[in-house]
Amino acid sequence: MVRSIYSEALTSRIAYNNLLLLCRQAPGRLSGSPQLNTAVQLTRQFLLEAGADTVYLQPVLIPNWKPGQTEAHVLNGNRKVALHALPLGNSVPSPAEGITASVVEVHSFDELNALGRERVSGRIVFYNRPMDPTLINTFAAYGRAADQRVSGASKAAALGAVAVLVRSLTLASDTFPHTGQMRYQEGIAKIPAIAVATRDADSISCWLKQNPDVQVFIKTTCRPAGDTAGYNVIGEIRGKNPAKGILLTGGHLDAWYNTPGAHDDGAGCIQSIEVIRLFHTLGIRPEHTIRAVLFMDEEITQTGGRKYAQTATLEKENHLIALESDRGGLLPVGFTFDCNEKDLEILQKLKPYFEPYRTDTFLKGGSGTDVAPLRSSARILAGLLTDSQRYFDYHHSAYDTPDHVNIRELQLGSAAIASLFYLMDRRF
Amino acid sequence: MVRSIYSEALTSRIAYNNLLLLCRQAPGRLSGSPQLNTAVQLTRQFLLEAGADTVYLQPVLIPNWKPGQTEAHVLNGNRKVALHALPLGNSVPSPAEGITASVVEVHSFDELNALGRERVSGRIVFYNRPMDPTLINTFAAYGRAADQRVSGASKAAALGAVAVLVRSLTLASDTFPHTGQMRYQEGIAKIPAIAVATRDADSISCWLKQNPDVQVFIKTTCRPAGDTAGYNVIGEIRGKNPAKGILLTGGHLDAWYNTPGAHDDGAGCIQSIEVIRLFHTLGIRPEHTIRAVLFMDEEITQTGGRKYAQTATLEKENHLIALESDRGGLLPVGFTFDCNEKDLEILQKLKPYFEPYRTDTFLKGGSGTDVAPLRSSARILAGLLTDSQRYFDYHHSAYDTPDHVNIRELQLGSAAIASLFYLMDRRF
Known part of the structure; x- marks a missing residue:
């Protein structure tokens, strides 16, 4: 099935086309900008098209700083x-x-x-x-x-x-x-x-x-122009046994005012949506719920991630893993895991599945800004690890355009996350 | 010293500037084109500036096909x-x-x-x-x-x-x-x-x-327009004990008529010149001779590689290793080695030096087209292994421009070859 996940990801242009649409229709989608509203509507639609059985917007008060x-x-x-x-x-x-x-x-x-x-x-x-x-x-x-x-x-x-x-x-x-x-x-x-x-x-x-x-x-x-309304965009495929918990993959939807935000973090959002699409297209019916979360306001005050975590605590949601992809749509080389030693041992046993894709660097360490507020409630926090040589060429600049995202590198990342979730769904 | 080699490579812009010059002044440098003559003169100059103590042109009859x-x-x-x-x-x-x-x-x-x-x-x-x-x-x-x-x-x-x-x-x-x-x-x-x-x-x-x-x-x-004169461009730092043999790094100077040839194979040529520069700049006095060879006519009939091997045989030159970089100026991930098991064992012991750079995939296998004719006379044939996801986006097309070569990825390759040669110079 891992092989099928990779093959579907590498033969589909849907994720890359979605990235193009996001960057073209909603560049400079900083908190408080009209482009961020466009991005919310657009990615909500992508999640529906990807086959999520539930898609909703989670309101959050976000800052509203104007670049002028x-x-x-x-x-x-x-x-x-x-x-x-x-x-x-x-x-x-x-x-x-x-x-x-x-x-x-x-x-x-x-x-x-x-x-x-x-x-x-x-x-x-x-x-x-x-x-x-x-x-x-x-x-x-x-x-x-x-x-x-x-x-x-x-x-x-x-x-x-x-x-x-x-x-x-x-x-x-x-x-x-x-x-x-x-x-x-x-x-x-x-x-x-x-x-x-x-x-x-x-x-x-x-x-x-x-x-x-x-x-x-x-x-x-x-x-600065006061706070305003924003939304975390959430889509999921509900598990057969939702009590087992949630496998969350996310990125942040906002991007700086001066950039299309293709690598930071259009890629992470699109990959998270693609994980839903891969499960749906391949007809995988998971035990756990697979959830994609596109967080608001990572760049300024991280209100989106905190709001999500607060709500999760209030609703007593059980997250087995909360993973963020926020290191660009670059060549994935592995994952970082922030968890206890026993869970890390179970995860390390999955490495051989990722060796053929050279995505088998499993490190204990940092996750992502948006999932960090889940530290006390999620069992495993994680991040998609990418090769970092080119990342800061693009980061927070007008050069962060979708033509600098390679479709294969982007999709190797989507496939890696989907494969990890597929394997975890069976082992945990 | 490996650390110094990487630091010098990653802080210098000389190699990338040379690549820009080569691609701008000699795009479409196919065998038989005037641009290939320009490239010969330009890279001869780069080798002199890099600190080679001997630079020469090796005549070779090359094909002359006109794209019209x-x-x-x-x-x-x-x-x-x-x-x-x-x-x-x-x-x-x-x-x-x-x-x-x-x-x-x-x-x-x-x-x-x-x-x-x-x-x-x-x-x-x-x-x-x-x-x-x-x-x-x-x-x-x-x-x-x-x-x-x-x-x-x-x-x-x-x-x-x-x-x-x-x-x-x-x-x-x-x-x-x-x-x-x-x-x-x-x-x-x-x-x-x-x-x-x-x-x-x-x-x-x-x-x-x-x-x-x-x-x-x-x-x-x-x-087709008959054969014409061409030149392999060769530069070296003569070893303290040249009888120990030659450590050769090469690329091919020709490129298709429709492309600046930045990845294929401007990068390999520039990296080979950079290896000379790194040894010279860091004051490393090797026992073996370090030689950079920019081969003619890899793309059409490989006359350059064959001429080089013939001459090496005639002159009874002793090649410990002949390595080619012809997989683009992309993220290096390791080397391929074509040699006997005993030498492979010695080489495998060098892997730990390359782990911090993630360039530690040492595979037994294919080298490069231009060094292949040295099979019977060189002890080890080798190739620089790069991540291949993006390579064919550029290959043999007008899209193979220097702005698609990342200076760090290019230089991680130069540093990897120079480090390998530095270590081999001491172990063999």
Whole structure:
């Protein structure tokens, strides 16, 4: 049956066509955007077409931050050079007339603090520490560079900075701003936070070496706009013995405002829908309930995942496994499992089924942001593990388009999840 | 040192910039083309810049087949639909006025032969058997579909066909003709052989079901034009103890006329040059000679590989290993080794060094076309093994552009070869 699951996945174009539709009809589907409403309706329809016997929307209050319009350029002597720059999520707007200030480049908070208030106050702090290309696990490189983006604004504001420019978190040398979430620290002035493309970051750094008086102009109308209504989209094939519990596969439906969101996380949503389709098309009648959940608002405040977990607890739902696919529609190499040793042993026995597909790296470890709130109630949390070399080329940028998703790599992921669930349904 | 090799490879943009230059300045560098001469000069220069202590050109007589101009369309009733079509390598031209004939679709030689002369004579045979998407190893899928392209023309001509149209060998649904080599059988009339894009193949098949009288027009001026001069490009770092032998890494410099040839096999050439650069930059002084060879004419008649092997035999050169990278600049997953069991055991002991890079699949098996003629004289033949899911999307088509090569995947391959050679230099 595992062989049949893979063959059906690899010969069908439905999942990839759905991904195309999602990215074309609902690009920039950030929380609070009309595109996210389109995405909800579209994926609800995909779930019905996939053969889910129950499809419903779970209401959730989500944040509503508006990216607005942004302009940024460098003033280097008489030259004015436009920057590829976009606001980080949650950023406050600049004053209406914009901000023009000199720039101070730093690579760490230590370096920032060493400069002190005197050399930071009234200036724009430019965080320019690249992701480390020598790390083979690019998620580790991301993790080690993300502090600048997430916490940089408040750290700089505490020393009197008027705004921050942050080098995009990508290993690529490109002209795309890669945006993402930032958080202000309570009690510190909120200043605008802007991502700048890596090539522009390299240029600014170069200009600063020649002329320490380089000025940057930033104008952005991005702004928080209160909470709004959203929906987790849920579809399932009810098990023959639903008391045995739920096998959940999910992705997050929201994506940054500047991207079609094909890898992050259109792919994970489409794969989760495809798992339903594979069970339905192949006529597999599971004992457990197979459920696909497309979570709201992973990118900003993760309200979707928390709402889902709260409801599951209230309704005393029993999750055997809650798996998320949020590492791109890239070549799957295995799974991460967050569970007790005994369950891990049972799961390890399934590895031989995945060897022919080279998806047999079973690691104990992290799952996904959206399923994490189920920690206390789900028996096993899991993640689809993909090869990470290319992921940050696309991540949170306009380059995350469906033509950068390979149909076979996407479908090897769908098939891997469906096969895992098929096997678990019989062993647990 | 393995760690240093990977770090240097992953932080340098030289190899990728060289690939860009090669693909931009010498696209369509098929044997006999002026672009191939450009590629020879360019890569000779790259080898000098990489720090090779000896760089030379090895003359070899190569074929000179000209792709000419091609036009193809379908006549379906009153509709005329242009086809994405290009001649297969070695094809004869059509008559000057072109060929217009009805079409008969087949999926195998058995099916062709069952039709017999009566239903084939005077028609264009349309081979439309797709590559099997359910095979995880896409090279196996390619191997099982390639007979149509390689031998289809003569099989059809033997039954009186006037030309063949061959479905492109790719798993993608695209509008690119994927060309490649075909061979005529002696004593059978030579008829034009044309590759057609997979989407066009699907359309033709669909039209034929509605109207068996669909006609196709083919006009092509492609033609063989006698042999010409070419050169294998060779660069090396001479070992401290050259009598210990040569560690050879190679790729093929020629590429089809319709493609920049980034994956096939610009990547393999650039990786081989990069191995020289890595040894030079890191100051590694090997015992064995490290040699990069960029072979001529892999695509048509493999004269470059044979000439290299002949010369090596004449000069009594001692090759410990001859490795080819010709599976694209994709994620490397390991190596294939063609050698005796004892050497394989020694090599297997090196696997732990490659585990952190997930390049630790060491298989006994096929090497590469260009190093195969060294079988009787080289101790170990080898190939760089890459993940094959995406390879045939690019293969032999205009889609094989450098923006589809990921700098990290490319460089993980260079680093893997350099690390293998570094370790072998000490163990053998």
